[in-house]
Amino acid sequence: MKTKLLVMSLITLVVLVGLVVPGCASAVQAKSTPTLEWFGWSIFRITTMAGKVILINPFITNNADASITLNDINKVDYILPADGHGDELGDTIPIAQKTGAKVITPGFELGSWLIQKGVPAAQVIRSNPGGIHDLGDGVIVRVVHSQHGSGLPAPTIENPYGGPAGGFFITLENGYTIYFAGSTSAMTDMAMWAAAFKPDLAILPLNNNRDPLDVAQMVRFLLTRNANLRQVIPHHQRLQPPAGATTIDQMEQAIRKMVGRRVTVLRLERGQVVPLSK
Numbered sequence: 657m658k659t660k661l662l663v664m665s666l667i668t669l670v671v672l673v674g675l676v677v678p679g680c681a682s683a684v685q686a687k688s689t690p691t692l693e694w695f696g697w698s699i700f701r702i703t704t705m706a707g708k709v710i711l712i713n714p715f716i717t718n719n720a721d722a723s724i725t726l727n728d729i730n731k732v733d734y735i736l737p738a739d740g741h742g743d744e745l746g747d748t749i750p751i752a753q754k755t756g757a758k759v760i761t762p763g764f765e766l767g768s769w770l771i772q773k774g775v776p777a778a779q780v781i782r783s784n785p786g787g788i789h790d791l792g793d794g795v796i797v798r799v800v801h802s803q804h805g806s807g808l809p810a811p812t813i814e815n816p817y818g819g820p821a822g823g824f825f826i827t828l829e830n831g832y833t834i835y836f837a838g839s840t841s842a843m844t845d846m847a848m849w850a851a852a853f854k855p856d857l858a859i860l861p862l863n864n865n866r867d868p869l870d871v872a873q874m875v876r877f878l879l880t881r882n883a884n885l886r887q888v889i890p891h892h893q894r895l896q897p898p899a900g901a902t903t904i905d906q907m908e909q910a911i912r913k914m915v916g917r918r919v920t921v922l923r924l925e926r927g928q929v930v931p932l933s934k
Contacts, residue, residue: 688705689705689830689931689932689933690702690703690704690705690828690829690830690832690931690932690933691703691929691930691931691932692834692857692929692930692932693927693928693929693930694889694891694924694926694927694928694930695716695722695723695724695926695927696719696721696722696723696895696926697713697715697719697721697722697743697891697892697893697894698712698713698715698738698743698744698859698861698891698892699711699712699713699714699715699716699719699722699724699746700712700713700836700859700891702826702828702834702932704791704793704795704828704829705793705828705829705830706792706793706795706829708733708734708791708792708793708795709731709732709733709734710732710733710734710735710736710791710797710826711729711732711734711735711736711751711757712735712736712737712738712824712836713736713737713738713743713744713745713746713891714729714735714737714746714747714748714751715742715743715744715745715746715747716729716746716747717746717747719743719746721894721895721926723926723927724927726747726750726751726754729751729754729755730754730755731755732751732752732755732757733757733758733791734757734758734759734760734791734797735748735751735752735757735758735759735760736759736760736797736824736826736836737759737761737762737766738762738802738804738821738822738823738824738836738838738839739762739763739766739802739804739805739806739818739821739822739838739839740763740766740769740806740807740808740809740817740818740819740821741805741806741807741809741839742809743892744838744839745766745808745809748770748775749770749773749774749775752770752775752776752779753774753775753776756779757779758779758780758781759775759779759780759781760781760783760789760797760799760824761780761781761782761783761818761819761822762783762784762785762799762801762802762806762819762820762821762822762823762824762838763782763783763784763806763818763819763820763821763822764782764783764784764819765806765815765817765818765819766782766806766808766818766819767780767781767782767783768782768814768815769808769811769812769815769818772812772814772815773810783799783822784799784819784820785799785800785801785820785822786799786800787799793829794827794828794829795826795827795828795829796826796827797824797825797826797827798824798825798826798827798853799822799823799824800822800823800824800825800845800849801820801821801822801823801840801845802820802821802822802823802837802838802839802840803821803840803841803843804821804838804839804840804841805821806818806819806820806821821838821839821840822838823835823836823837823838823840824836824838825849825853825855827853828932830932830933830934831934832856832857832932832933832934833853833854833855833856833857833884834855834856834857834858834859834932835849835853835855835857835858835859835878836859837858837859837860837861837874838861839861839863839892840861841870842870842871842873842874842877843877844877846874846877846878846880847877847878847880848880849878850877850878850879850880850881850882850885851880851881851882854882854883854884854885855878855882855884855885856884856885856886856887856932856934857885857886857887857888857889857932858874858875858878858885858887858888858889859888859889859890859891860874860875860888860889860890860891861890861891861892862890862891862892862893862902862904862907863892863893863902864894864897864898864900864901864902865901865902866892866902866907867902868902868906868907868909868910868911869910869914871888871890871907871910871911872907872910872911872913872914872915873914875888875911875914875915875919876914876915879915879918879919884934885918885919886918886919886920887919887920887921887922888911888919888920888921888922889921889922889924890904890907890921904921904923907921908921
């Protein structure tokens with residue numbers, strides 16, 4: 657009986673140490689599944705297995721479709737704005753200042769502008785297409801180019817333009833890879849990236865006048881030597897699209913016509929938590 661009680665006490669002690677000691681706590685957290693959340697327009701939050709928070713295109717202030725406010729954001733480790741436009745860059749500056757988050761920019765010039773506008777230089781990672789960034793714990797961000805502009809909301813003499821627009825391939829600890837395309841049009845380069853990075857999920861633009869065939873072409877390219885792609889999420893889609901705007905139904909029909917039913921179009925509710933597992 658004493659031996660049994662001793663064993664049970666040791667097991668209890670090990671569990672308590674795992675909850676208290678930082679190294680052991682992270683090991684416990686590592687058993688969880690990374691998640692994705694959408695908060696309207698093109699605002700996405702990824703939470704990794706180790707608890708890192710990655711925020712994409714944080715256009716919150718003056719965005720009628722945003723389901724969160726700046727007061728709701730207290731922890732961010734990395735911000736990924738796809739370009740310098742107001743609806744992508746959004747609240748990058750105040751969020752970085754508030755949380756200490758690092759900002760990975762798709763263009764060196766955008767990073768320089770952010771520093772000039774008050775983001776501490778130590779928090780700005782001035783990247784360019786082709787860049788790779790190891791965030792630790794097995795999380796990798798790759799920067800690719802986007803066929804899109806990067807005009808700044810308040811250009812300066814020193815930084816009149818944001819440099820290249822970009823997209824991001826984000827690989828998580830469990831190997832799951834997300835491609836956030838930014839606002840690009842379809843490019844044959846997507847086929848090259850698909851073969852190399854093998855995304856499981858693609859977040860693709862569906863702005864008001866987007867040709868649904870353009871999005872379908874993106875999906876076709878992203879299936880090149882890539883059997884992983886199973887899901888697509890549209891972004892830049894208003895909650896109440898204006899009359900004549902391209903619809904998710906039209907996008908889905910074009911994708912099915914081009915590649916069949918190999919890929920599912922996800923229709924998210926704002927704040928919905930999506931587990932990211934292979």
